[in-house]
Amino acid sequence: xxxVTQTEGQVALSEEDFLTIHCNYSASGYPxxxxxxxxxxxxxxxxxxxxxxxxxxxxxGFEATYDKGTTSFHLRKASVQESDSAVYYCALSGIASxxxxxxxxxxxxxxxxxx
Amino acid sequence: xxxxxxxxxxHVTQVGNEVSFNCKQTLGHDTMYWYKQxxxxxxxxxxxxxxxQLIVNETVPRRFSPQSSDKxxxxxxxKSVEPEDSAVYLCASSSGLGENTLYFGAGxxxxxx
Numbered sequence: 001x002x003x004v005t006q007t008e009g010q011v012a013l014s015e016e017d018f019l020t021i022h023c024n025y026s027a028s029g030y031p032x033x034x035x036x037x038x039x040x041x042x043x044x045x046x047x048x049x050x051x052x053x054x055x056x057x058x059x060x061g062f063e064a065t066y067d068k069g070t071t072s073f074h075l076r077k078a079s080v081q082e083s084d085s086a087v088y089y090c091a092l093s094g095i096a097s098x099x100x101x102x103x104x105x106x107x108x109x110x111x112x113x114x115x
Numbered sequence: 116x117x118x119x120x121x122x123x124x125x126h127v128t129q130v131g132n133e134v135s136f137n138c139k140q141t142l143g144h145d146t147m148y149w150y151k152q153x154x155x156x157x158x159x160x161x162x163x164x165x166x167x168q169l170i171v172n173e174t175v176p177r178r179f180s181p182q183s184s185d186k187x188x189x190x191x192x193x194k195s196v197e198p199e200d201s202a203v204y205l206c207a208s209s210s211g212l213g214e215n216t217l218y219f220g221a222g223x224x225x226x227x228x
């Protein structure tokens with residue numbers, strides 16, 4: 001079935017560092033790809049989404065580009081802040097029975113930013 | 116602004132008890148979901164409903180049962196809880212099936228002693 005893999009389980013950075021969280025997916029066709037962020041005590045909330053090859057999603061300084069060739073949707077931010085500390089999820093929604101009518105999430109990446 | 120409301124926020128119970136969690140959404144959406152988030156933050160779909168009809172029923176123990184009275188409400192009942200049921204249960208909604216954005220509630224944290 002469709003799946004999403006995030007390679008970093010935990011990331012620790014200092015303020016103003018550059019952030020990259022890797023996301024690779026396995027799905028047929030062109031699934032819709034998402035990045036969600038979850039702050040402590042809250043549910044996940046959408047950062048942005050992308051549906052087509054080479055489409056760039058962005059929000060709050062975060063960005064990711066849909067790359068069908070490498071089946072990736074890596075999250076990047078040029079300069080992180082302490083307030084960015086949260087858990088980040090890559091997800092997909094596709095046409096396969098395993099991912100239609102629901103979101104399939106990656107394992108999540110816990111980001112900790114220190115001043 | 117919160118539009119998916121879950122109650123209770125926390126629940127502590129003992130093995131073998133029955134628990135019930137409530138979820139209401141005010142977004143006018145047709146589809147609602149229950150996800151389980153374990154201690155490692157893994158998110159797994161449990162159920163989804165579209166227009167009060169069960170669409171997705173993942174492989175979960177039979178002691179779990181969703182209950183939908185209308186499109187805006189989706190409750191979750193667990194009969195005879197087990198220690199491995201300790202987790203955060205997240206309710207979500209979307210405007211329809213397929214490639215739609217999910218809106219999550221804050222979750223209900225269950226601790227089974």
